Amino acid sequence: DTEVTQTPKHLVMGMTNKKSLKCEQHMGHRAMYWYKQKAKKPPELMFVYSYEKLSINESVPSRFSPECPNSSLLNLHLHALQPEDSALYLCASSRLLQGAEETQYFGPGTRLLVL
Amino acid sequence: TQLLEQSPQFLSIQEGENLTVYCNSSSVFSSLQWYRQEPGEGPVLLVTVVTGGEVKKLKRLTFQFGDARKDSSLHITAAQPGDTGLYLCAGGQGAQKLVFGQGTRLTINP
Secondary structure: OOOEEEEOOEEEEOOOOEEEEEEEEOOOOOEEEEEEEOOOOOOEEEEEEEOOEEEEEOOOOOOEEEEEEEOOEEEEEEEOOOHHHOEEEEEEEEOOOOHHHHOOEEOOOEEEEEO | OOOOEEEOOEEEEEOOOOEEEEEEOOOOOOEEEEEEEOOOOOOEEEEEEOOOOOEEEEOOEEEEEOOOOOEEEEEEOOOOHHHOEEEEEEEEOOOOOEEEOOOEEEEEEO
């Protein structure tokens, strides 16, 4: 099973709302990722968790707050977003080993619209 | 900054034709992944190549990793409308970071 699941699939929120995106995998992967993808562009890395600890933060604004409650779950808490934050948010996971294990498996994404 | 130059950016061909997509870099990658993405969906892994000169086949798709592990190609034989999508290459250099190409938007016309 190489499935990463994400909820919700679609989300519309106002600039004053607080919402959360959720991601889950049961492949035993110990690295989990959040990406942001704008239309017609490749995914851009936001955060990486390795063994449930934040290992990479690509200078993401604090209105995005990641959380990794356990090795299978990854959340992204959203607060006071701007319209330009509207995008497809992708979660991914990988085994956290060298070589072929760098392969990242992506979820279906959450399409976020900020009004 | 490591870059993966992917070409062509857009390709529209007729059903039954063959095509090749390229990813090139001046950097060495320890692995290279190819993904296909449909609009509004996440990228779906097609293949990972890790050994210089490696060739992998997935039905009508043939993937090759360059001998120096700086470039890769995806060849599709007898393209079908179901092959339509965005194809992304992504190079791994360790530390959980992937370098993505800009993508090739492929359209197969019936």
